[in-house]
Amino acid sequence: MTDNSSRTAEGQPLGTAATDTTDTLLDVRGLTITYGDAAPSVTGVSLTVSPGEILGLIGESGSGKSTIAMAALGLLPRNATTTAERFDVCGVNVLSAPLQHLTKLRGRKIAMVFQDAMGALDPCMRVGAQVGEVVKRHQQLSGQRCREEVLNLMRQVGLPEPERRARQYPHQLSGGLRQRAAIAMALAGKPDVLLADEPTTALDVTVQAGILQLFRSIRDDLGVGIVLISHDMGVIAQTADRVAVMLNGEIVEQGSVNEVLLSPQTEYTRKLLHAAPDLEAVSIEDAPGIGTGAEPAEPADVVLEAAHATRRFRSKGQHVTAVDDVSLEVHRGEVLGIVGESGSGKSTLAKLLVRLDRPSAGHLRMEGVGYEKLKGSLGRKIRGKIQMVFQHPGGSLNPRMKVGRSIREPLAVEGVDRRAAEARVRELLQEVGLPEDSGERLPHEFSGGQKQRIAIARAVSSSPEVVILDEPTSALDVSVQAQVLDLLDRVRRQRDLTYVFISHNLSVVRLISDRVAVMYSGRVVEVGTSQDVFANAQHWYTKALIAAVPSTDPRRRDDDPVTEQPREPEPSDYEPSAEERAEPACAFAPRCPMAKQRCWSEVPQLIELRPTQLAACHFPTSGAEPVVLEREKELA
Amino acid sequence: MTDIVESPATPTARRGGRLSAIRSRKEVTAGVVILAVMILLSLTVPLWADYTPSQVAGPPFDPPSSAHWFGTDDLGRDYLVRLLTAGRTSLGISVAVAVLAMVVGAVIGIAAGLRGGWLDSILMAGIDLVLSFPSLLLALSAVTVLNPTKTILILVLTLISVPQFARVVRTSCMELRSREFVLSARVSGVSSVAIATKHLVPNVLPLLTVQFANTAAIAILVESSLSYLGLGVQPPEPSWGNMIFASQNYMTECPWLPLAPAAALLLASVGWGLIGEGFNAGKRSLI
Secondary structure, three states: OOOOOOOOEOOOOOOOOOOOHHHOOEEEEEEEEEEOOOOOOEEEEEEEEOOOOEEEEEOOOOOOHHHHHHHHOOOOOOOEEEEOOEEEEOOEEOOOOOHHHHHHHHHHOEEEEOOOHHHHOOOOOOHHHHHHHHHHHHHOOOHHHHHHHHHHHHHHOOOOOHHHHHOOOHHHOOHHHHHHHHHHHHHOOOOOEEEEEOOOOOOOHHHHHHHHHHHHHHHHHHOOEEEEEEOOHHHHHHHOOEEEEEEOOEEEEEEEHHHHHHOOOOHHHHHHHHHOOOOOOOOHHHOOOOOOOOOOOOOOOEEEEEEEEEEEEEEOOEEEEEEEEEEEEEEOOOEEEEEOOOOOOHHHHHHHHOOOOOOOEEEEEEOOEEOOOOOHHHHHHHHHHEEEEOOOOOOOOOOOOOHHHHHHHHHHHHOOOHHHHHHHHHHHHHHOOOOHHHHHOOHHHOOHHHHHHHHHHHHHOOOOOEEEEEOOOOOOOHHHHHHHHHHHHHHHHHHOOEEEEEEOOHHHHHHHOOEEEEEEOOEEEEEEEHHHHHHOOOOHHHHHHHHHOOOOOOOOOOOOOOOOOOOOOOOOOOOOOHHHHHOOOOOOHHHOOOOOHHHHHOOOOOEEEEOOEEEOOOOOOOOOHHHHHHHHHHHO | OOOOOOOOOOOOOOOOOHHHHHHHHHHHHHHHHHHHHHHHHHHHHHHHOOOOOOOEOOOOOOOOOOOOOOOEOOOOEEHHHHHHHHHHHHHHHHHHHHHHHHHHHHHHHHHHHHHOHHHHHHHHHHHHHHHOOOHHHHHHHHHHHOOOOHHHHHHHHHHHHHHHHHHHHHHHHHHHHOOHHHHHHHHOOOOHHHHHHHHHHHHHHHHHHHHHHHHHHHHHHHHHHHHHOOOOOOOOOOOHHHHHHHHHHHOOOOOHHHHHHHHHHHHHHHHHHHHHHHHHHHHHHHO
């Protein structure tokens, strides 16, 4: 089906080859959308979706992807003007159809899945009732038959124990299950077209893999045509049959996924692909200028150290251990990447390291000096040596303060006089690639990438030794992300800095890190050189995490992803007791394919499997198992 | 790595809210004009008036005439001069109360919001204690127990206005406290006092201006109520409240006597109200 679709370059009008228009679900030609008096947001867009195919719509923020989806639903704001040679959804012209027609179309013929499932579900209504409402309206079922249909739908989207889940409220579901419930709701009207706007962007990577597979099975089993909007090349490569690349409201390239991603015709697509780091394609040697790769031969000089650092929070009478007995060493001049899913304790650890929070137990040392309890001028001195860059480029700058003053702030703490500080600010601005006079402007005058550059300038202004980077590029578009990563690397070399780079994005971490620590449920489960960890993961969680990252190569589709669900116990397995299940010794045991009795009862410690790699697993993925056991016997 | 270049930094136009910005500007302007005229006249009254406020200037109950624009009161004093002198007292008290309450309330709110923990608990317990009494009742009993001097009046009115300021500022600071720019200042070792003055104050300023105007409007009304009840500004010193009280017995014969101070009161509180409302509506576009 994908082979006969024609492709265009540089936004030329598309001579569509999908000739069988009666079969086309979404047929858009020459679509132009303008908000108010502004320049058009979408210009001359032509695309088609046939039954049983996934069209991937890719582009950076502001390229008009979502606008097209909203237009197809007839949900654009009032000040938008839409013109098109043709704009048919399931044979109905959206532009001229009366409102009742459109209302009927929505839900029954065309449905949408949003990024934020929590926002799409009513928080005060049981999940089953919400799906049932749509079933009642669009399928005219009631009572027992409606209930059966709801459970059917929930089973179809992979919600485990549908009877129980149907009685729960959205907040009782995890992010992935919530998105599945939202998809069940979208499917409840038996639509022909499903629009999915960044459906996995807010989800963890292992959860994302499951949702992407769900989309593929919806396409195959139900023959629904899907428009998948995403900024993530990997998501598109793993899911879409055909791809349309958008830039500034125009489709610059369109074709089958293999054609577009493997042999892109336009400069822009090539740039996008190049800017998107791929976990498999990029190894450290392949990326000149990023990551030293070369380990220092002399014994590592430890700059920053966490020793058994633990942070507990009390919430609703329960103790939550966000960071659980973490011991880590950061060597001088290296980039230590910390990866993990949301809630794994990465950010709490970062806060401990920069003293925004204090550990409940354990120690933190900077060049051998314990600093977790230092106060006054000594504490301030340590602070000057450790700086931090935050995730949200907008949030890390005071909106009412000129950026020059923001950058100067750490210098003022050190007592640098104003004139010298201003000169430094100009140098710093130049160093991060901004005009020297930027210091006189307010943050809202800058784009996200530029704000992040300012935040970096601010972090290095007091000449720190260590910079903690907490998801510094997660809020940025891929091309901007690549530039910021470049900048970070250049600044590190020039200033001989040490980075702790925290991210949920494995590809980025692999690209920039010398060593990597993997966190799961507050614990470090694996540490090692970037090469070892990514090429030869020892912990089963690391392995699952790496396997779940969508490759930007469409030929490598992962059709059996690790799901976020506890796996069904196999008959040969050890059946853990209720207490063990409530508090497994190894937090990953419920999801681990190798879990044995020992995993439920004995906390695995970080063990050196080879000089450059440690893992906290009783039964590591490689055959190192007996070695470990022997080592432990020696210790005992 | 790539040569995709970000667009250069250009000042972006502030989006949206253009209409409400204009409307709010009109409201603020109207409020400022009303109050400016009242304050100006009140302050300059000794310079151009032929009489002092306590001087018997003509026959009692003289209706408005060219000699006495607002007539005279029961003792034959010039009513316009008294009215404007009273404005000086009433407006002066309201501004003093608003300023004091703003400073005290902002300090409490910022301290509680930024520091949190036990300090927050103690300060907010105090605030709740004050709030648990009806404010007029609290003011009444305080003034009754203490001497009803102007200083006491200002302090009592400040006491009942502080909680609102503290509450508003605390809520906003608790949110700002976890914002990344405050965190990054703390990472850089900036002291709490500097964070409060450089980061928090500028960001709560729009809230403070709104609350300032509202407090002034309430203060002027409560002060007048107290003076009307004889517990505020004491005769012979005029205030709008005690002027209404003194003239209410002559309402049928000389309606201008109670009406003039009532109108002045209304005008002043509307003036403050317009300023507050205007800032409130324009708050979003000010940021």
